[in-house]
Amino acid sequence: MSEVIFTSSATAKNGRDGHVKSDDGLIDLKLVNPANNKEDKGSNPEQLFAAAYASCFDGALNLVASKQKKEIDSETTAEVSFCKDTKDNGFKIAATLNITIEGVSQDDAEKLAEDAHQACPYSKATRGNIDVKLNAKAV
Missing domain, CATH: 3.30.300.20 (K homology (KH) domain)
Known part of the structure; x- marks a missing residue:
């Protein structure tokens, strides 16, 4: 493996219709699958x-x-x-x-x-x- 300069981390739960959050909390988003759900707001x-x-x-x-x-x-x-x-x-x-x-x-x-x-x-x-x-x- 190459020399690591830094590492970022995020955890997703329940896939495309779930939630994702970075370890520092800067990213904390609801996930919505726009192919199946055109009404709810969220990222993907x-x-x-x-x-x-x-x-x-x-x-x-x-x-x-x-x-x-x-x-x-x-x-x-x-x-x-x-x-x-x-x-x-x-x-x-x-x-x-x-x-x-x-x-x-x-x-x-x-x-x-x-x-x-x-x-x-x-x-x-x-x-x-x-x-x-x-x-x-x-x-």
Whole structure:
């Protein structure tokens, strides 16, 4: 195993129709499965993954840009979809990362996004496992 820098912990109870709470209490959410329940309010694993992936990717993007001596202002929105898996009749997830980057050309924005995709720990963890689409836009 790699050298551990820090560890975060959260516990879920009763799956997609239950509750999730982090060990420090900052995350304390009711879970609702939007595929089965359109009326109740609550989070879901895809929403939590989208928040985590967006923040991790945007951090990697800014790190890559700083190493390339580019001053940028960026925003990443992750759309995580719950999908039917036709291979095993089960389910899978897919992600689209919508990245806006101020301070560079469109070509540079696309290159920075691709470089960040190579560096981001979430991109590394999902590579080859889920479909990830990058939409980089210079603004």
